[in-house]
Amino acid sequence: MRREIPPTGGLVFGDVVLDDTCLFAHRKGEQIRFTRSERALLLALTRNPHRLMQRNQLLDAIALTQTDASDRNVDFLVNRLRTKLGDSARSPRFIATQYGEGYVWIATKASAATPGANPASVGxxxxxxxxxxxxxxxxxxxxxxxxxxxxxxxxxxxxxxxxxxxxxxxxxxxxxxxxxxxxxxxxxxxxxxxxxxxxxxxxxxxxxxxxxxxxxxxxxxxxxxxxxxxxxxxxxxxxxxxxxASEGLGTPIDQPLEIRQRKASTLLSASNPKWLEKGRQLSEARAQNPASADIALQWCLHLFARLVLASPFAGIGRDERDEIESEIEATVLDCLPLIEANPLLMLAAAKLLYFVDRGHLALAEDLAERAFFRMVESPAALPLLGQLRQARGDFDAALAFYDRGIEMAEPNSEFDLYLRVLKCIALMAAGERERLKASMAAFSFDSPHNTPELIVVSAVLFTPPGQKLPKAISDVLLASGPSGASNALSYIYMTSARHLISLPARANIMRWMIAHFTELYGEDVVAPFIRTGTGLIGAS
The missing domain is CATH 3.40.50.11830 (Rossmann fold)
Incomplete structure (x- = not known):
């Protein structure tokens, strides 16, 4: 067998450098060699990073190397790979176990691009x-x-x-x-x-x-x-x-690819006000061109913006939210057969199906992963891929996507802020308080890309109970009254917590905010659906 590879230095994962063929690796100056079966398994994992590989998929990967391969062979090979890579099943850096299902390659590949290389190139x-x-x-x-x-x-x-x-x-x-x-x-x-x-x-x-x-x-x-x-x-x-791959959603087609990808990333950020402002224009465009899936999905992003850019303290009634989310769901599902050739629209559809939280998690994952593959790791896909991993409880994989996006984002941009907020929410959901503290120190919620109301809500969300809130924040909370506080809790639950499968993870997101508001207004400020959805029965 022969493989010609340009001298790019191999694949770098932390302190391990893998040969592109996975025949061998270097770690701390020592060469590691892999057996044929180990190599087959390693290729399957590293070529599907941050993606659950079921045991039957891994069995297929090693089938040509072992005539009697079984689930136990997969587990045995994974353990051998971990030993050779210096990995740990309890605190994995490379291979994480998804109990009862399979394994995930969680290590993030370091950039090894040649200086001056096109940053939007194939890789x-x-x-x-x-x-x-x-x-x-x-x-x-x-x-x-x-x-x-x-x-x-x-x-x-x-x-x-x-x-x-x-x-x-x-x-x-x-x-x-x-x-x-x-x-x-x-x-x-x-x-x-x-x-x-x-x-x-x-x-x-x-x-x-x-x-x-x-x-x-x-x-x-x-x-x-x-x-x-x-x-x-x-x-x-x-x-x-x-x-x-970067066409659609109004992205300019006459600009360099890197700029188009950056604009696409901003268009899919959670707090982009563009969609809110374009409501009338999009409504008219839909009436003129009802068959356009692109315009239909832009309209859905307008509806999405109405939900996430509403004042958290003013609130949106459950019936109104239900009606808007039903329209988003129905419209996106109608568009799916029409967007298979457009990864940016696929990514928008995945984002919207994930957000409405109506049992479409697997479909959203499929759309997002296929779009990501065709967008050549465009930063536009990274926030959603992180949220989808986070929804499943795979916080390490989610954080890897957020960190990769932060590295690619323009510092202090709207996209950068969005990723950092998502990272903080993931760390909170995972119960990683020390890492959360360090992450929050790296940026400020008081950003021109954040509305004043969201700055207040963020401060309450990420401040531990017993720690005094700034006076300006406390004044807003007191002025909002119990109704405003209840609306703010509902807003955070619907936009940030309900999508997680794990009730304890949802509770981790909501717990501090609930503590601050119940201290001010009592336990009745917490809506019953939040208590049910988080498993938090008491006020603490």
């Missing part, structure tokens, strides 16, 4: 796989020459920081975790050599581009122009895919 996502019908040595040599040249040309077009790899003919199983695969098939028909190249998306196997290569009679020198033509076409198709 280590493209494999070229030669497909040869027989072990014809002559044909294999010609395939090798074509795929080597193709790799160099595509990598040069996409940027120096990209990883374009060439797989051996017997490594077809290794394409599972890649975003794009170019399958180059060769068949010798005597008088001519038939060759086709097919560019596919890795997870969906959707064909992006397919064409024939006219390789003529011959010598490697005569292949150059034809392989160059095909390589340029493949690179252009990938670049076009990246551009299309």
């Amino acid at each position: 280590d996502l493209l494999a070229i796989l030669p497909v040869i019908p027989s072990q014809d040595k002559h044909l294999a040599e010609r395939a090798d020459a074509v795929t080597r040249q193709m790799r160099e040309l595509i990598a040069g077009r996409l940027g120096a920081g990209e990883t374009v790899i060439v797989l051996g003919p017997d490594e077809s199983a290794d394409v599972q975790g890649l975003r794009y695969v170019v399958k180059v098939s060769f068949q010798d028909n005597g008088a001519r050599l038939d060759c086709t190249a097919t560019l596919q998306e890795g997870p969906s196997r959707r064909i992006v581009r397919a064409f024939r290569l006219d390789l003529g009679d011959a010598a490697p020198a005569s292949l150059v122009s034809e392989v160059e033509r095909a390589s340029i076409a493949i690179a252009e198709a990938i670049e076009r895919q990246l551009g299309e």
Whole structure:
């Protein structure tokens, strides 16, 4: 087996550097080698980061290496990998256990991009796989020459920081975790050599581009122009895919990709006022173009903004909220068949289905993960992916997504604030008080991107009981009265707590805020549905 890899330094996870093939790793200056089964398992996990890998999926990954593989083999191999990586099942840094289901690779890959590389580029996502019908040595040599040249040309077009790899003919199983695969098939028909190249998306196997290569009679020198033509076409198709991934929701299509992705991230932030302001415009646009899924989802984001940008102290009645969320749900479900080709719209749909909290968590996860895969780790997807992991109780994975987003966000931007607030909520839900304190010290809720009411609510939410609130905050709470306090509790529960499956995690989010308000107004300030939804029966 052969794999050509540009010298990018490997995959860095904390103090472990993995060879791109997962044949070996380096940790603290020492080389770690993996068995064939360990390598198969490690490839399956690292190519699906922050995603639950069921035991049956991992069994499939090691099936070719063990004839009698079972669940126990998976557990045994995971334990061996943990030992070699210096990991711990109790406090995992690399492989977390999802009890009764499988395992999750939770380590975040460090950036190893070449200085000056395009930050919006493909990354280590493209494999070229030669497909040869027989072990014809002559044909294999010609395939090798074509795929080597193709790799160099595509990598040069996409940027120096990209990883374009060439797989051996017997490594077809290794394409599972890649975003794009170019399958180059060769068949010798005597008088001519038939060759086709097919560019596919890795997870969906959707064909992006397919064409024939006219390789003529011959010598490697005569292949150059034809392989160059095909390589340029493949690179252009990938670049076009990246551009299309940021189209929709009113994002500008005439600006550089990095700017478009940043704007898309802001459009999907929880507190973006744009959607609230565009209500009349979107209503008119829907009437003129009722078949547009893009406009319909923008309208849903307007409805979403009406719920999250309402004053927490004024409140929205349960009936009105129910009506708005029912419209969001029905509209999004109607749009789903129309948006499969647009990852940004898929991400918007996933966000909205997650928010209404009507049993669509698995559907939202599917949409978000497929959108994320096609958006090439655009920061736009990271907040929602974190929230979805958080809803399942996988706080380490959620925090990894938030931290990655914070690294990519412009400091002090609206998107940066949104991610930091989500991170604080995750730490609170997980009961990580010391880490919460450190995270809160890194930024201020008193931001121009926050409304005055949300600044007050945030201060109450994240201040432990017994710790005195600033006078300005206390004055607002007293002025709000018991009705305003009850509305604020309901607002936080509906926007931040109800989505978590775990009642203790919901209780962790609500407990401090409840304590502050009940100290002022008594236990009746807490609505019964909040008590039921958190398991908090008392006021403390």
